Amino acid sequence: MAVGIHAFGGYLPRRRLSRQIVVEANAWFAPALKGLGRGERAIANWDEDPVTMAVEACRDALGLLDRSTLGALWLASTTLPFEDRQNAGIVAEALGLDSTVRTLDIAGSQRAGTSALLTAIDAVAGGAGPVLVTAAEKRRTRVASPLELTSGDGAAAILVGEGDGGAVVLGAATETADFVDHYRGQHQDFDYVWEERWIRDEGYQKLVPVAVERALAAAGVGAADIQHFCFPTSTTRVAAALARRLGLSDGSVRDNLQVSCGETGVAHPLVMLVHVLQQADEGDLILVTGFGQGGDAVVLRVGAGLADRQPVRGIEGSLAAGVSDTNYQRYLAINDLITIERGLRAEVDKQTGLTTLYRNRAMLLGFIGGRCRACGTPQYPASGACVNPDCGATGPQDRYPFADRSAQLNSYTSDRLTYSPDPPAYYGMVQFEGGGRAMIDFTDVDPGATLEVGVPMRMVFRVKDYDPMRGFRRYFWKAMPVLPSAPAEE
Amino acid sequence: MASGIRDKVALLGMGCSRFGERWNDNAEALILEAFSEALDDAGIEKCQIDAAWFATAIEEQHVGKSGIPLAMALRLPLIPVTRVENYCASGSEAFRGAVYAVASGACDVALALGVEKLKDTGYGGLPQRSRGAVNDMYWSNLSAPGAFAQLATAYQAKHGVAREDLKRAMAHVSVKSHANGAKNPKAHLRKAIDEDRALNAPMIADPLGLFDCCGVSDGAACAIVTTPDIARGLGRTDLVTVKALQLSVSNGTESQHNSWDGSHFMTTRVASARAYEEAGISNPREAIGLTEVHDCFSVTELVTMEDLHLSPEGGAIKDVMDGVFDAEGPLPCQIDGGLKCFGHPIGASGLRMLYEIYLQMQGRAGDRQRSTEPTFGLTHNLGGFPHQNVCSVVIVGQEGA
Numbered sequence: 071m072a073v074g075i076h077a078f079g080g081y082l083p084r085r086r087l088s089r090q091i092v093v094e095a096n097a098w099f100a101p102a103l104k105g106l107g108r109g110e111r112a113i114a115n116w117d118e119d120p121v122t123m124a125v126e127a128c129r130d131a132l133g134l135l136d137r138s139t140l141g142a143l144w145l146a147s148t149t150l151p152f153e154d155r156q157n158a159g160i161v162a163e164a165l166g167l168d169s170t171v172r173t174l175d176i177a178g179s180q181r182a183g184t185s186a187l188l189t190a191i192d193a194v195a196g197g198a199g200p201v202l203v204t205a206a207e208k209r210r211t212r213v214a215s216p217l218e219l220t221s222g223d224g225a226a227a228i229l230v231g232e233g234d235g236g237a238v239v240l241g242a243a244t245e246t247a248d249f250v251d252h253y254r255g256q257h258q259d260f261d262y263v264w265e266e267r268w269i270r271d272e273g274y275q276k277l278v279p280v281a282v283e284r285a286l287a288a289a290g291v292g293a294a295d296i297q298h299f300c301f302p303t304s305t306t307r308v309a310a311a312l313a314r315r316l317g318l319s320d321g322s323v324r325d326n327l328q329v330s331c332g333e334t335g336v337a338h339p340l341v342m343l344v345h346v347l348q349q350a351d352e353g354d355l356i357l358v359t360g361f362g363q364g365g366d367a368v369v370l371r372v373g374a375g376l377a378d379r380q381p382v383r384g385i386e387g388s389l390a391a392g393v394s395d396t397n398y399q400r401y402l403a404i405n406d407l408i409t410i411e412r413g414l415r416a417e418v419d420k421q422t423g424l425t426t427l428y429r430n431r432a433m434l435l436g437f438i439g440g441r442c443r444a445c446g447t448p449q450y451p452a453s454g455a456c457v458n459p460d461c462g463a464t465g466p467q468d469r470y471p472f473a474d475r476s477a478q479l480n481s482y483t484s485d486r487l488t489y490s491p492d493p494p495a496y497y498g499m500v501q502f503e504g505g506g507r508a509m510i511d512f513t514d515v516d517p518g519a520t521l522e523v524g525v526p527m528r529m530v531f532r533v534k535d536y537d538p539m540r541g542f543r544r545y546f547w548k549a550m551p552v553l554p555s556a557p558a559e560e
Numbered sequence: 561m562a563s564g565i566r567d568k569v570a571l572l573g574m575g576c577s578r579f580g581e582r583w584n585d586n587a588e589a590l591i592l593e594a595f596s597e598a599l600d601d602a603g604i605e606k607c608q609i610d611a612a613w614f615a616t617a618i619e620e621q622h623v624g625k626s627g628i629p630l631a632m633a634l635r636l637p638l639i640p641v642t643r644v645e646n647y648c649a650s651g652s653e654a655f656r657g658a659v660y661a662v663a664s665g666a667c668d669v670a671l672a673l674g675v676e677k678l679k680d681t682g683y684g685g686l687p688q689r690s691r692g693a694v695n696d697m698y699w700s701n702l703s704a705p706g707a708f709a710q711l712a713t714a715y716q717a718k719h720g721v722a723r724e725d726l727k728r729a730m731a732h733v734s735v736k737s738h739a740n741g742a743k744n745p746k747a748h749l750r751k752a753i754d755e756d757r758a759l760n761a762p763m764i765a766d767p768l769g770l771f772d773c774c775g776v777s778d779g780a781a782c783a784i785v786t787t788p789d790i791a792r793g794l795g796r797t798d799l800v801t802v803k804a805l806q807l808s809v810s811n812g813t814e815s816q817h818n819s820w821d822g823s824h825f826m827t828t829r830v831a832s833a834r835a836y837e838e839a840g841i842s843n844p845r846e847a848i849g850l851t852e853v854h855d856c857f858s859v860t861e862l863v864t865m866e867d868l869h870l871s872p873e874g875g876a877i878k879d880v881m882d883g884v885f886d887a888e889g890p891l892p893c894q895i896d897g898g899l900k901c902f903g904h905p906i907g908a909s910g911l912r913m914l915y916e917i918y919l920q921m922q923g924r925a926g927d928r929q930r931s932t933e934p935t936f937g938l939t940h941n942l943g944g945f946p947h948q949n950v951c952s953v954v955i956v957g958q959e960g961a
Contacts, residue, residue, distance in 0.1 A: 413683065414681070414682045414683045415683060415688040418688050418689065418690065419690070420696075422697070423693050426693045426694055426697070427697065430694060430697065433698070434697050434698060447817070449816050449817070450816060451698070453812070453816075457811075457812045457813060457816040457817045458817060459811075459813050459817065459819065480714065480821070480822050481710035481711070481713045481714040481822040482710060482713055483705075483706045483707075483709035483710050483713070483765045483766050483768075484763075484765065484766045485701075485702070485703055485705065485706035485709070485764075485765040485766075486762075486763060486764055486765065487685055487703045487705055487706065487764050487765060488688065488701050488702065488703035488706060488765075489688060489701075490701060494765075494766075495701050495702075495706070497700035497701060497702055497706065498700075498710055498713075499710065499714075499815075499822055499947065501818050505818060506816070506818070507815070507816060507817070507818055508698075508815075508816075509699065509700050509702065509707075509815060509945075509947055509948075510698075510700050511700045511701050522713075522717075523713055523714065523716075523717035524717070534697065534698075535696075544697060546697060546698055
């Protein structure tokens with residue numbers, strides 16, 4: 071049975087931290103970092119994590135597709151916010167997926183993204199139905215470490231389904247070896263990394279080729295025929311050397327997005343794949359690899375259907391939407407890499423009642439309101455009594471999702487009194503086309519942005535509050551100004 | 561058909577503590593300070609009070625729950641004490657309870673007392689607290705200034721007003737209240753400011769600067785009420801009676817239905833119209849001699865002038881700039897300094913407003929006394945946020961007017 075990629079999407083957070091600023095700030099201590107000072111890296115906002123970025127990538131991939139046909143949703147990451155609460159389940163609630171969907175977190179290795187994709191291919195071939203694979207990463211890195219400079223935050227989503235789709239899977243293979251180039255043990259915040267030269271010579275150059283050659287053989291494709299080779303590491307010369315060793319053409323080595331985004335960990339092979347799929351032509355052969363305790367490789371052929379399956383944003387759109395950021399101090403503060411004086415207002419207890427959360431999960435995680443059965447007025451939250459002053463009918467209301475509806479700004483402020491990890495706090499009244507409104511937090515408002523009554527807003531899934539005392543975080547939706555390159559909502 | 565409250569209940573005595581940073585006083589001391597003044601003023605004994613209503617909004621910050629703190633602070637003789645909370649309208653809510661009790665005939669004499677200790681948080685501004693388990697999960701991260709600041713953006717958009725013109729009118733509101741507060745020995749903030757200072761102050765929640773925001777204070781205020789007949793029997797003449805008591809509470813229309821544009825207070829329009837009807841007032845701008853409104857923020861006061869039907873819709877900026885609401889103007893607003901400068905101990909505020917009007921009607925307002933004592937005075941509280949609030953409007957006046 072043919073298995074292919076039927077939809078795909080990507081998400082990179084908006085801010086791109088200047089590496090030069092980071093290098094300069096740390097030059098007194100680590101002057102050798104100078105060689106990594108070129109370009110920018112994508113950094114998540116304070117209210118983003120792998121779950122929220124995965125939601126954005128999945129929304130981009132799914133677009134207006136019927137979500138009820140999804141068989142499974144798998145989330146791959148090594149930086150999931152919950153160790154014991156299924157993170158993919160949060161994504162499923164945010165996407166409003168049917169409760170029959172099979173959800174799973176896939177973690178434990180930098181290879182988790184490609185391994186999830188390979189496993190999804192097998193599952194679909196076995197009749198599991200369409201599987202949405204999403205991968206996201208937001209690595210916590212030490213100040214003045216190479217990883218701080220080379221990492222990026224981001225997510226991608228790939229919908230694997232029966233049939234050719236936009237790109238059909240020709241073959242895949244995995245090589246497994248407990249090659250520990252780095253690790254992060256229990257209760258450790260940061261990676262422990264071994265020497266780069268060893269990783270290059272014994273890891274990349276020896277383990278990846280084994281997987282690639284087996285995948286090419288399975289696909290019945292010669293190395294020289296590959297148009298796009300995705301090798302997701304930050305070191306630029308390694309991919310070229312690997313290509314030569316494997317017999318891949320020089321021109322096939324894909325941009326690893328190091329200059330514009332950084333290496334997004336588990337997500338990076340899929341981020342690069344989405345980027346390729348936004349640029350490839352019919353008939354192109356794509357080789358995607360993943361590295362970590364061995365290697366994964368998958369070979370795809372672009373079909374005629376790719377043009378019709380393009381996401382609104384993808385990685386290209388995400389790259390175009392980036393804004394340069396030179397505020398290293400802010401990056402350190404929002405990632406808790408320095409101890410900042412947050413003030414007494416930050417001390418409010420953010421305990422979440424788990425009963426309360428469960429009862430209201432559609433409202434909070436899915437942003438689902440109600441529509442009055444008597445007068446048709448949409449409202450948020452759903453209520454047993456219609457809010458329309460001319461109606462007021464009581465009784466159950468129809469489920470009415472708001473997340474993807476067009477909205478506009480009615481009133482707003484930027485607040486420097488209330489506690490926010492990223493002051494000022496922007497919020498205001500957002501009104502939905504067709505009815506419904508909410509006084510809601512804003513996010514990703516550019517400094518000095520001109521908000522005005524009537525501007526279009528879109529909704530994004532974000533962290534609302536952190537509860538550091540209990541290690542919990544609660545999610546909700548926020549509004550952000552519609553960017554020129556952002557998705558046009560229904 | 562209900563006949564309303566007009567002239568059924570009289571103010572027998574009132575008291576108000578000094579407002580401000582009362583670092584060395586517990587709430588009980590403030591309660592006693594306000595009550596002692598009111599009891600002296602009423603000329604009765606404590607044992608003549610039949611029931612009490614006690615207002616505090618953020619009780620966790622000082623006395624805790626229930627009516628017990630009032631009963632204990634005043635050693636009340638085991639009478640009924642009801643604790644009420646209705647956001648910033650709590651004080652007026654306590655007054656409503658006491659007045660209704662007397663009007664119903666259930667009590668001869670009733671007490672309404674409000675208190676708040678807001679300066680024990682360790683920081684400026686209102687305490688940052690939970691809004692309720694479900695609300696905390698989806699309400700915006702809003703502060704009071706941030707919620708009210710949005711009136712400005714919506715008002716500008718609706719009336720085509722330039723930001724600078726609105727800011728200048730807001731500054732005028734604050735400059736006026738500071739001038740008034742400077743003459744009030746019980747006020748929290750007693751320094752006059754000029755327009756430049758107001759306009760150039762640090763931003764709190766755009767476009768509200770520091771001087772667009774009221775003081776957050778410790779304080780207590782109270783009223784003792786009875787029937788006009790009993791008041792006369794106690795030798796009182798020239799009674800100040802209650803003309804109207806109205807409350808309007810948001811039902812979600814503003815926050816959840818797209819019929820509200822965010823530029824005004826739906827509740828205030830309704831509550832004030834009902835109050836004028838109850839008081840028998842057909843032209844409020846002519847009839848009302850003095851107002852004490854909920855100027856938590858300068859923009860609130862400005863917009864409220866329209867919602868109380870004292871300025872035409874879209875006309876408040878002109879009236880403010882023309883000095884209509886200044887102390888020497890035809891319709892003074894916050895002649896005691898208002899929330900802005902007298903201060904805003906939440907539970908006490910509604911009663912503090914009545915206290916000033918009561919003094920002015922009796923010619924007892926010292927340096928800030930109007931040359932002509934007002935016939936009708938209006939108090940207004942706005943609890944919560946523009947998009948979701950409790951609004952009270954109380955009218956008092958000379959008996960028979």
